[in-house]
Amino acid sequence: MRPRSSTLSAIPVAMTIAGSDPGGGAGLQADLKTFAAFGVHGYSVVTAIIAQSSARVVRVAPVAPAMLTAQIEVLAAECRPAALKTGALATAANVRAVAAAIVRWRLPAPIVDPVMVASSGARLLDRAGEAQLRLRLLPLARICTPNLPEAERLSGLAIDSPAAMRAAARAIYALGARAVVIKGGHQVAGQRGAPSARVIDLLYDGRDFIELTAARLPGGGAHGTGCAFAAAIAAMLARGAELEAAVRAAKAFVTRALRRSYLLGPRGRPILGHLPRR
Numbered sequence: 001m002r003p004r005s006s007t008l009s010a011i012p013v014a015m016t017i018a019g020s021d022p023g024g025g026a027g028l029q030a031d032l033k034t035f036a037a038f039g040v041h042g043y044s045v046v047t048a049i050i051a052q053s054s055a056r057v058v059r060v061a062p063v064a065p066a067m068l069t070a071q072i073e074v075l076a077a078e079c080r081p082a083a084l085k086t087g088a089l090a091t092a093a094n095v096r097a098v099a100a101a102i103v104r105w106r107l108p109a110p111i112v113d114p115v116m117v118a119s120s121g122a123r124l125l126d127r128a129g130e131a132q133l134r135l136r137l138l139p140l141a142r143i144c145t146p147n148l149p150e151a152e153r154l155s156g157l158a159i160d161s162p163a164a165m166r167a168a169a170r171a172i173y174a175l176g177a178r179a180v181v182i183k184g185g186h187q188v189a190g191q192r193g194a195p196s197a198r199v200i201d202l203l204y205d206g207r208d209f210i211e212l213t214a215a216r217l218p219g220g221g222a223h224g225t226g227c228a229f230a231a232a233i234a235a236m237l238a239r240g241a242e243l244e245a246a247v248r249a250a251k252a253f254v255t256r257a258l259r260r261s262y263l264l265g266p267r268g269r270p271i272l273g274h275l276p277r278r
Helices: 027-037 065-078 092-104 127-140 148-155 162-174 225-238 243-259
Strands: 013-020 041-052 057-062 083-086 180-182 198-204 209-215
Touching: 013 027, 013 065, 013 225, 027 041, 027 225, 041 065, 041 092, 065 092, 083 225, 092 127, 127 148, 148 162, 162 180, 162 198, 198 243, 209 243, 225 243
Parallel strands: 013 041, 013 083
Antiparallel strands: 041 057, 180 198, 198 209
């Protein structure tokens, strides 16, 4: 059966290059739900098959770099995405493959979510991959979106104060990203007692620091917040937003999704409510 219309769609397209989460709470499955929430069509390029639940990672099987490249190339040849984001890349070879494909196909500067270690402690990017991320991918980045532990790893600095958070943002910016947003949801190094009642994300574009503040919601967070945040930025950029507006919209989206979060099992972590409940 032929499609009803042969005209090109006006729906914006965003691409996620990330690992697969069979539980649907993080990874490219969560990215696709986020894209859908913003009315954006999602391309999804698989970097690794990950056996995981909301609470733990059991096994990571990286996709071969040639297969990773083939996925990007076949999609880019059909329709160049208006925005793209990267998540868990698994290996140094995959980081190199992604960076090379971005350059070869002149893809948009990526939103780099520097996923290195899962909350459970499992590695989602090998140590050689961390070096390649700094060397090859961050210089291409439109924005890098680390949480506090990731920002410490990238900058080499302990983040134990607002001043240290700014210093880390400068250090990551110096690696080549056009902008950095450090997410403040995690407890900072050396912090004792309960986290503060406010969550401050810090956006730095090489000139100005912009603090994005929201009330800390009760509970211990949820699975996949970083994925949703970076994907929401990509979706907003695909829709034509400026970067600061995209980051603000992403923060508001994650806050709403946290309020709608839910548990699938008694031993799991909350799953973000990416889409409104019916």
